[in-house]
Amino acid sequence: MTDRRVDLLWRILLVATVEVLNPLLLITLALFASLGYVLTLLMPVSIHHWQRLFWLSLIISLLCLILRAYRLWRAGGYTKVQFSWRSPLPLLPLLIFLPVFRLELAVPYAQIMWHGDMHVAYIHQIMHAATPVDSIFLPGYPANFYWLYHAFVAAVAQVTSLAPPLAASLLNMAAILSSLLWIALMLIRLRIASVRTIYLGLLAVLVFCAVNLSGPLTVSEQLLSASDEYIHARDMVLESGDVRLHSVLGKVMNFTSFPLALLSFVAALHVCIRIVQDDPDRFTLALLSACVIVGLAVQPIVVLYILISLFGGLTVTGYGIWLGGPDRWSVLGSYLRRVARKLGTGFLLVWLLLSVGLSLPLVKYVTDFATVDGAPIQFGSAVNENLGMIVAALILLLPLFLLQAAFVMRRPRRAELFIQISAVVGFLLTASLVFPDINQYKGVFFIAFPFALSGLFALQSLRKSRRRSSGVIAQVILAALLILVAVKVVIVTRYYEFQAERRSFAYDGIHINYGDGTKSTDLGEALKWIRSHTPGDSLVVLPIRISKYTHLIHERQLYVRRAHFFFVDGSAAAYKRRAQQVSRLYSYETGEDEYREVLEEMTSELPSRGFYAVVRVDEVSPETMQAHGAALVYSSPGDGANVYLLNPNVLP
Numbered sequence: 148m149t150d151r152r153v154d155l156l157w158r159i160l161l162v163a164t165v166e167v168l169n170p171l172l173l174i175t176l177a178l179f180a181s182l183g184y185v186l187t188l189l190m191p192v193s194i195h196h197w198q199r200l201f202w203l204s205l206i207i208s209l210l211c212l213i214l215r216a217y218r219l220w221r222a223g224g225y226t227k228v229q230f231s232w233r234s235p236l237p238l239l240p241l242l243i244f245l246p247v248f249r250l251e252l253a254v255p256y257a258q259i260m261w262h263g264d265m266h267v268a269y270i271h272q273i274m275h276a277a278t279p280v281d282s283i284f285l286p287g288y289p290a291n292f293y294w295l296y297h298a299f300v301a302a303v304a305q306v307t308s309l310a311p312p313l314a315a316s317l318l319n320m321a322a323i324l325s326s327l328l329w330i331a332l333m334l335i336r337l338r339i340a341s342v343r344t345i346y347l348g349l350l351a352v353l354v355f356c357a358v359n360l361s362g363p364l365t366v367s368e369q370l371l372s373a374s375d376e377y378i379h380a381r382d383m384v385l386e387s388g389d390v391r392l393h394s395v396l397g398k399v400m401n402f403t404s405f406p407l408a409l410l411s412f413v414a415a416l417h418v419c420i421r422i423v424q425d426d427p428d429r430f431t432l433a434l435l436s437a438c439v440i441v442g443l444a445v446q447p448i449v450v451l452y453i454l455i456s457l458f459g460g461l462t463v464t465g466y467g468i469w470l471g472g473p474d475r476w477s478v479l480g481s482y483l484r485r486v487a488r489k490l491g492t493g494f495l496l497v498w499l500l501l502s503v504g505l506s507l508p509l510v511k512y513v514t515d516f517a518t519v520d521g522a523p524i525q526f527g528s529a530v531n532e533n534l535g536m537i538v539a540a541l542i543l544l545l546p547l548f549l550l551q552a553a554f555v556m557r558r559p560r561r562a563e564l565f566i567q568i569s570a571v572v573g574f575l576l577t578a579s580l581v582f583p584d585i586n587q588y589k590g591v592f593f594i595a596f597p598f599a600l601s602g603l604f605a606l607q608s609l610r611k612s613r614r615r616s617s618g619v620i621a622q623v624i625l626a627a628l629l630i631l632v633a634v635k636v637v638i639v640t641r642y643y644e645f646q647a648e649r650r651s652f653a654y655d656g657i658h659i660n661y662g663d664g665t666k667s668t669d670l671g672e673a674l675k676w677i678r679s680h681t682p683g684d685s686l687v688v689l690p691i692r693i694s695k696y697t698h699l700i701h702e703r704q705l706y707v708r709r710a711h712f713f714f715v716d717g718s719a720a721a722y723k724r725r726a727q728q729v730s731r732l733y734s735y736e737t738g739e740d741e742y743r744e745v746l747e748e749m750t751s752e753l754p755s756r757g758f759y760a761v762v763r764v765d766e767v768s769p770e771t772m773q774a775h776g777a778a779l780v781y782s783s784p785g786d787g788a789n790v791y792l793l794n795p796n797v798l799p
Contacts, residue, residue, distance in 0.1 A: 150229075150230075153230045154228070154229045154230050156230075157228065157229070157230035157234065158225045158228045161225060161228060162216050162219070162220060162225055163216070164328075165328070165332070166212065166215065166216040166219060167209070167212045167213060167216050169325055169328050169329070170212060170414075170430075170434055170437075171205075171208055171209060171212060172321055172322065172325055172410070173325075173410065173411065173414055173434065173437045173438065173441055174208040174211075174212070174433070174434070174437045175201075175204045175205050175208040175209075176204075176299055176407065176437075176441050176444070176445075177436070177437035177438075177440040177441050177444075177505070178203075178204035178207060178208060179200055179201060179204040179298075179299055179302070180295045180298075180299070180440060180441065180443075180444035180445075180509065181440050181444075181505035181506070181508065181509060182200060182203075182204070182505075183197065183200050183295065183298055184295060184444070184508050184509060184512055185508050186200070187278050187279045188508065191277035191278065191279075192277060192278040192279075193277050193278070194273060194274045194275075194301060194302070194305055197273065197278070197298055197301060197302040197305070198302050198305050198306060200302070201299070201302035201303070201306060202306070215430060231343065233343040233344070234343050236343060236344055236345040236347075236348065237331060237342070237343070237344065237345065237347040237348035237351070238348060239345055239348055240345065240348035240349045240351070240352045241324075241327065241348060241352070243352060243633060243636050243637075244323065244636070246637075246640045246644075247396060247400055247636070247639075247640045247643065248320055250400075250640065250643060250644050250647060251316045251319075251320070251400060252313075252316070254644070254647040254648055255312070255313075256647045256648075257316075257400070257643060257644075257646075257647035258312035258313060258315065258316045258402060259312050259402055260401065260402075260643070260646060260647060261401050261402065261403075262401075262402060262403070263312055263315075263402035266297060266300075266311075266315065266402045266403075267311055267312065267402075269290065269292060269294050269297040270297045270300055270301045270304070270311045271311075273294070273297055273298050273301040274301050274304070274305065274311075278294075278298065280294040280297070280298075293404060293444065293445055293446065293447070295444040295445065295512070296404035296407070296444065296445040299318075300314050300315050300318065303317075303318065312402060315402050316400075316402075318406075318407075319399055319400065319401070319403075319406045322399070322406035322407050322409065322410045323355075323399055323406060325410055325414075326355060326406075326409055326410045326413045327351050327352070327355055328351075329410070329413045329414050329416075329417050330351045330354045330355055330413060330596075331347055331348070331351045332417060333413075333416065333417050333420055333600070334347060334350055334351060334354075334603075335347070336417075336420060336421070336424070337420065337562055337600070337604075339600075339603050339604070339607055349629055350603060352629075352632060353599065353603075353628060353629060353632055354596060354599040354600065354603070355395060356394070356395050356396075356632045356635065356636065357395075357541075357544060357595040357596065357598065357599035358392055358394065358395050358540050358541070358591060358592055358595045359383060359384060359388070359392050359393055359394060359539075359540050359635070360543045360544065360628060360631050360632065360635070361383075361385065361539075361542050361543050361631070362383030362384070362393060362394065362631070362635045362638070363383065363631050363634040363635050363638065364631070365382065365383050365384065365385060366378050366382050366383050366638070369382070370634070370638075377641050377642050377645040378638050378641070378642060379642060380393040380394060380397060380638065380639045380642040380643075381393050383635065383638065384539065384540075385539035385542070386539075387535030387536065387538070387539045388535070388536055388539030388540055389536045389539075389540070389588040389591075391588050392536070392539075392540045392588055392591055392592075393639070394635055394636075394639040395409075395592060396636065396639045396640070396643075397639065398589075398592065400643065404445035404446055405446060405589070405592075407441060407445045407446070408442060408445055408446035408448070408449040408589075409449075409592060409593075410441075411438040411439075411441045411442045411445075411446075411449050411453070412438070412442075412449050412452060412453060412457075412593050412596065413596060414434060414437075414438050415435060415438040415439070415453045415457055416457060416569075416596060416597070418431045418432075418434055418435045418438070419457045419458075419460070419461055419565065419569075420562055420565065420566075422461060423461060423464055423465075423561050423562055423565045424561060424562055425482075425561075427486060427489075427490070428489070428490065429490055429491075429494055429498075432490070432495075432498050433498065436498070436501070436502040436505070436506070438453060439453060439454075439502075439506060440505055440506055440509060443506065443509040443510065443512070443513055444509060444512075446589070447513045448582060448586060448589055448590065449589075449593065451576070452573060452576065452590060452593045452594070455572060455573075455576050456569050456570075456572045456573035456576060456593065456594065456597075457569055459568075459569070459572045460565050460566075460568040460569030460572055460597075461565065461569075463568045463572070464561065464564050464565040464568055467559070467564065529581050529587075530578055530579060533577060533578045533579070533580075533581075533587060534578050536587075536588060536591065537574060537577055537578060537591055537594075540591045540595070541591070541594075541595060541598055543628065543631075544595070544598045544599060544601075544602045545598075547601065547602030547605045547606065547624075548567075548570065548598055548601045548602060548605070550605040550609075551563070551567060551601045551602065551604050551605035551608070552567060552601075554604070554605060554608045555567050563601075563604050566597045566600045566601050566604065567597075567601055569597045570594060570597035570598050570601055573590065573593060573594035573597065574594055576590065576594075577590035577591060577594055606621040606624060606625050607621075609621035610622065669763070669783035669784065669785045669786070669787030669788040670761065670763055670783070670787070670788045672783045672784060672788070673761050673781060673783050673788040673789065673790050674761055676781045676790060677703060677759055677761060677781075677790060678703060680780075680781070681703065681757065681759055682757060683703070684704075684756055684757075685703050685704075685756065685757040685758075685759055686703070686704050686705070686706045686753065686756050686757070686758050686759070687703050687704070687705050687706065687759050687760075687761060688705075688706040688707070688729060688732065688749075688758050688759065688760050688793060689705060689706075689707075689729075689760075689761055703759075706725060706729065706749070706758065707722060707725035707726050707728075707729050728745050728748065728749060731745050732745055732746070732760075732775070732793070733760075733762065733766075733767045733771070735767075735768070735771045737775070739774070739775065739776070742775045742776070743776075746758075746793060746794055749794075750794055757792060757794065758792070758793040758794050759780075759790055759791070759792055759793070760772070760777060760790065760791040760792075760793050761788065761789075761790050762788065762789060762791070763787060763788050764786065764787060764788065764789065765787075769789060772789070772791050775793075777791035777792065777793050777795075778791060778792040778795040779791055780792050
């Protein structure tokens with residue numbers, strides 16, 4: 148094969164990967180989520196509708212991206228690209244992720260290690276019932292979790308015939324690889340690294356894994372002991388840090404929508420860098436809208452960081468660079484006219500209308516979630532704890548950040564100033580807010596990206612310094628950071644491998660059935676009995692404190708359940724009433740007359756339905772249940788949990 152043909156194939160591969168496949172995931176998911184939610188407002192939506200919507204979103208996105216890539220090709224955008232032995236070098240550092248990817252594919256339990264059963268419960272509801280989705284914690288009420296992510300996974304699973312946990316893992320891997328590619332494109336655009344160098348791949352991995360670089364130092368004594376015992380990943384976190392920040396792999400190699408949130412933020416950061424460099428185009432604006440829409444659908448917290456940290460950084464940077472002089476308004480007007488001429492006034496108007504039209508329904512979707520016990524977001528109530536969490540996670544990047552701040556003050560360049568300001572705004576945002584379920588730790592993952600880029604700018608300035616010693620110091624620091632990243636990834640992979648290989652599960656298309664090596668409880672066995680031996684319309688009346696294993700009975704409605712995450716408006720009153728009823732049912736102080744009165748209230752509200760109680764004997768004694776007239780229908784092998792039919796006279 149001639150060199151010309153090799154160059155042509157390499158150019159086609161690059162165009163297909165960079166211009167088509169890389170943005171395809173974000174844009175497809177944005178169309179799927181926005182159109183799908185509007186559809187659920189108009190009609191009941193079955194899995195077949197979700198499946199057709201998936202194909203429609205994929206085909207539209209693919210055709211648009213192929214057309215754009217074709218125009219770039221015709222315009223000569225890739226004519227100078229030639230293949231050489233150095234071309235694949237940036238891919239070599241990515242091999243560090245192969246063990247953890249292999250773990251996800253080869254050891255199935257890794258796919259559901261954290262909360263996978265809960266996510267599968269939502270996915271099964273979408274696959275086997277009509278949407279809108281009910282809360283798996285409070286059936287009969289709208290979902291109190293971000294179920295559009297589960298709808299997308301359900302559609303992928305339906306199209307590919309894959310089990311939902313495996314489909315979610317593959318989606319995570321695609322999001323990780325896409326994030327790394329966006330980071331690499333940023334590094335090239337910022338002139339921090341060059342194409343066709345292993346240095347580019349190394350820095351992309353460093354930026355992606357920038358959280359808790361000090362982790363290996365925290366467990367250095369254990370590493371030096373040469374013990375065969377695995378290191379718990381959470382041991383790598385400093386005392387004032389959040390244990391969930393031990394590694395980015397702890398969030399992305401998990402059954403969760405967070406990898407898509409990271410991808411949304413990284414792509415939005417790339418777009419903002421293009422804007423600050425005065426190089427926006429139609430594609431970047433469409434991509435920015437997709438990032439916001441995907442964020443609203445899968446992790447709304449990321450939209451807050453896109454709007455405040457990134458857009459706020461753009462605003463402050465624009466004021467400092469473009470609008471700081473006396474003729475600021477004429478400068479702004481000149482910039483806007485230049486952008487309008489470049490992109491077209493008609494396109495800007497259509498883009499604005501489409502973005503608003505697709506985003507606004509999702510804003511309602513997000514605002515429907517509200518906490519039970521207080522405001523969704525609190526300001527300034529945990530600043531000291533948040534500061535400790537941020538410093539612990541970014542402690543090795545902070546000195547480089549401060550050094551870069553000094554460099555920027557001496558020579559304020561647009562992109563460097565924007566990165567610096569966005570990092571500061573994100574830092575202040577994370578320090579001052581408390582999100583529901585103490586989720587502000589997620590913000591540290593987002594602000595780690597601009598902090599890492601700022602540190603790379605500082606090291607680049609040191610390397611370019613006239614002092615040879617400065618260049619040596621920069622190279623030593625960079626090498627040390629890269630070694631820490633490699634060690635951390637190995638430690639975390641080993642930890643998850645140890646955890647996953649001790650357990651197993653089987654997915655039968657409806658349930659997750661845990662195998663040998665997994666901790667089995669009497670409560671879990673009792674719940675399994677319910678799903679196999681009770682009518683489909685039965686109601687399970689769990690004591691309020693029970694929280695584990697409820698996913699095992701997702702085919703049966705729970706009478707009452709406190710949500711782990713969010714409630715929707717209007718459900719709190721029903722929750723309180725039902726919670727009081729359940730408390731009276733299980734209280735040993737409740738007399739027979741009062742017990743009968745509560746049961747009659749429940750039966751009149753939901754007639755002809757069987758009420759099954761699943762209780763641990765250490766919470767509610769068998770004597771109490773027997774005194775209330777409940778019929779014992781099942782005892783677990785270890786006699787630790789029982790199942791009772793509370794209203795035996797109702798059922799034939």
